[in-house]
Amino acid sequence: MNILLNGATRFAPDNATLLRILTDYKIKPDTVAVEYNGRILPKDDFDKTNLSDNDTVEILHFVGGG
Amino acid sequence: MDELIIQGRRLSSRLFTGSGKYGDDSLIPQIIAAAECEVVTVALRRVDLDKPQENLLQYFPKDKILLPNTSGARTADEAVRIAHLARAMGCGDWIKIEVINDQKYLLPDNLETLKAVEILAAEGFVVLPYMNPDLSMARRMVQAGAAAIMPFGAPIGTNKGLATLELLKILVAEIEKPVIVDAGIGAPSHAAAAMEIGVSAILLNTAIALSQNPVKMADAFKLAIRAGRTAYLAGLAPRSDSARASSPLTGFLN
Numbered sequence: 246m247n248i249l250l251n252g253a254t255r256f257a258p259d260n261a262t263l264l265r266i267l268t269d270y271k272i273k274p275d276t277v278a279v280e281y282n283g284r285i286l287p288k289d290d291f292d293k294t295n296l297s298d299n300d301t302v303e304i305l306h307f308v309g310g311g
Numbered sequence: 312m313d314e315l316i317i318q319g320r321r322l323s324s325r326l327f328t329g330s331g332k333y334g335d336d337s338l339i340p341q342i343i344a345a346a347e348c349e350v351v352t353v354a355l356r357r358v359d360l361d362k363p364q365e366n367l368l369q370y371f372p373k374d375k376i377l378l379p380n381t382s383g384a385r386t387a388d389e390a391v392r393i394a395h396l397a398r399a400m401g402c403g404d405w406i407k408i409e410v411i412n413d414q415k416y417l418l419p420d421n422l423e424t425l426k427a428v429e430i431l432a433a434e435g436f437v438v439l440p441y442m443n444p445d446l447s448m449a450r451r452m453v454q455a456g457a458a459a460i461m462p463f464g465a466p467i468g469t470n471k472g473l474a475t476l477e478l479l480k481i482l483v484a485e486i487e488k489p490v491i492v493d494a495g496i497g498a499p500s501h502a503a504a505a506m507e508i509g510v511s512a513i514l515l516n517t518a519i520a521l522s523q524n525p526v527k528m529a530d531a532f533k534l535a536i537r538a539g540r541t542a543y544l545a546g547l548a549p550r551s552d553s554a555r556a557s558s559p560l561t562g563f564l565n
Contacts, residue, residue: 250360251357251358251360252357255360270358270360271363271364272358272364273366275401276364276366276368277358277400278355278396278397278399278400279399280396285395285396285399287399288399288401303357304357304358304360305355305356305357305358305396306355306356306358306364306366306367306400307353307354307355307367307368307377307379307397307400307402308331308353308354308355308356308367309329309330309331309332309333309336309339309353309354309367310329310330310331310352310353310354310379310380310382310516311329311330311331311332311352311354311380311382311467311468311494311514311516311517
């Protein structure tokens with residue numbers, strides 16, 4: 246299936262959890278905030294959330310800023 | 312003890328530091344140590360999925376207050392969205408509201424900023440709005456629940472100092488919440504001058520990060536801010552247009 250991940254269409258395994266996506270991209274769950282289809286996803290739900298085709302996911306983290 | 316209190320939180324340092332513009336983020340712990348700051352700003356951005364990511368948080372001692380900004384927001388709604396995501400990071404509920412439409416001067420949109428302050432303060436955030444130094448807007452920000460106000464000295468990253476000096480004086484005189492000068496401060500002398508008029512704190516990023524020796528410059532700003540604050544508490548001696556001798560004007564040798 247394809248998901249819209251950080252603004253770009255990306256392939257993801259069918260029914261992949263959000264945690265699986267993070268793991269595949271080598272992202273530590275405690276270092277990011279995730280918006281799933283426009284809603285903030287609590288960290289506790291990362292491994293309970295199965296993605297579907299055309300879902301929108303935003304993965305954000307802190308960077309240097311003033 | 313001269314403490315800065317922001318929404319009940321006691322701070323001994325009046326220097327807030329930004330974490331942007333460091334070519335090497337591993338320098339940040341040394342900057343924080345030299346500045347002896349307690350509040351550090353960060354921004355929230357998309358993870359670049361094609362590059363290995365460094366976790367910026369590893370560079371912040373656990374006892375520091377993280378102050379995420381809403382940079383990138385052009386409307387109140389976007390600022391609120393970023394604030395919610397920042398809180399979801401699990402690093403506290405302080406937020407610097409930054410709503411900017413003007414890409415040349417990066418001057419804040421006070422009206423959208425106010426709307427974001429109203430929403431986020433009601434949700435329990437500790438809200439610090441970056442704003443144009445306008446008195447009636449500053450009053451509205453405070454009424455809306457701002458924990459402090461953050462007017463600029465000059466546009467972001469310009470290092471031009473206190474272009475807004477007279478307006479800052481008015482805010483210090485009229486606003487009961489802390490006034491924190493955010494943006495434009497380029498030299499320790501600017502920071503000291505701001506502290507001398509009674510502003511509560513200074514937020515610095517570019518002036519430290521782009522100096523030749525950021526760790527040394529963080530130290531210089533720390534000292535300047537302490538000096539300016541101490542001078543404010545001491546009360547400056549009056550100015551005069553004509554000379555006033557410091558030595559006695561009697562008993563001269565003839």
